[in-house]
Amino acid sequence: MTAAAQGTGPRRVLVLGNSHIAAVKNAHGQSAAPWPGLAVEFAGGQLETLAALEVQEGRLIPRTEAAGRNLQALNQRAEWALADYDAFVVVGCRVGINLAQVPYRKARFLGLPSGTGQGVEPPLAPVSRAMFELSVREGVAQSVGGTLALRLVAGLQPEERQGPAARVMVAEQPRPSFDCRRQPGKFSGLLQAHRVGDGLVLSDIFEGAALRALPGVTFLPQPEQTRHGGMFTLPRYSVGSVRLTAGESIAHPEDDFIHANAEYGALVLDQIAEALGPVA
């Protein structure tokens, strides 16, 4: 049983994530002082690595050699005992606004500010809002982050540990910086949705889907103050983002518009601390 579970110390939190974990890690690395109630460890894995993590006999372990090597290289370990933590937070891992963009590329429902897409080429299929939402929900559940979070919830069943149940959270992948306008080709879908006024509706749908798709998981949406127009992040929360590395800090290139910076990461740590509540 952890110290926090006994009410005697900070909560031990394992933050897991893909490249988006770097923002949180960087914020924590700069100063852990703002979060005295959290004892944070990080488990980063590139690309699909974290989808290969599974719970076996109370331990989170990689199911493939490649995933094990990647975890070892980035974290100097590749296994974690669930009983050592009071909370698990999955950061990014493709639980993001893009999941609403996927059905939006092909379908429209009645009630979107831009209309039902009739007469558009190539044709857009009319669907019910309920089915559109369900499709986004499926995307969340099947994403790397959703899959890992649900595995953690299943592995943390009460009989698996003593004391209070550990929490599982998913922190949304930050939306692209609004500076992505400088690459209109790459971000054309999101920019188009923004331009025609559908961004806020898609954002609502994504957040609703994330809440419903992951039973037993606390969803941490992108902090409100960092957003721009439903689909984007304010550029100030993106400029200066760094890569996920084993140690040294390497900045993303200037034209990286999909990662957030340490200022953003600090807000995510605030969300985690708030979700866990004050230490008794």
Next chain:
Amino acid sequence: MHPYSDLPPEAFWRSGVAGADPAALDGIYAPKVRIGPQTRIATAGSCFAQHIGRALRGAGVTVLDAEPAPVALPEATARAFGYGLFSGRYGNIYTVRQLVQLLQDVQSGEAYEAFVWERDGRFFDALRPGVEPLGMESPEEVLFLRRAHLAALRGMLAEAEVFVFTLGLTEAWIDAPTGRVFQTCPGVIAGRFDPARHVFCSFTLAQTRADLETARGLLRSLRKRMRMILTVSPVPLTATASGGHVLPATVQSKAVLRVAAGEFAAAHRGVDYFPSYELITNPAARGRFFEPNLRAVTAEGVQMVMRTFLAAQGLAEARMPEPVAAPDVDGAEEGVICEEMLLDAFAR
């Protein structure tokens, strides 16, 4: 010499049925309407027709789909939303009258506000209430999607060369003031049953024949020389509202449909009848093509029916359909969406 002396073995009950393997009956179907892999086929009908559409697709036959699932959904979810079951998202068409009504709507393109049902604040298309299991946000959304549905069907039917229709039931509920027939009894999925308005009907042979003629005319108005292949579903009624026992009600219903289909096919060069009903209910099979609930057709039965059909059509060398998994819930058929089965929940 007399007319029976030179008949082939399949003309005699002993050699054609009693002594024959019910899974491999010879000479039971000589196609009048021929199809090939490139023939553009539209499918519709009762629950059993879902097997036919799936098997034809599996065998590489060109089955049209006016409304493919536009968004990523697991297959089972997509099917629950009416995608991939037939050539359009109309759900099960149990009666020929229902088909006539749909084709008339396709022609007119009209959606009717009066046929929007409500349940718990959600709204449903009364003419295909099962295709949006979560309901819709508003009556406007129902009508918007119905108009889009009808437009999509119009395009699909204009392309179809052969319309494969499985006749399922003769019993239906009708909205008395308008004469519209429902897919399911009002109140079962959504809406409210009004005994003063909703009238039970069991279509007669004459009505069914007349409806088949009307349906053919409507189909051929959408696509010149469209041909038809008819089958009768071997799946018994889940329940009868006729006031009698469900067994004679089932036999009555299937007999009407069988005779109507046979007579109609005999009357038209471009209409064929395929005996899936006979293949499944063959006494020599001693019920083996039915699941333990004596209603759902087994995977083996479906495969046998489709093998017979494809072989007769010269499509036997095409990829054979994968067997359908056995049902895991009593009364439910794997991968088959059947609104009529909801009536089972009311059994005492």
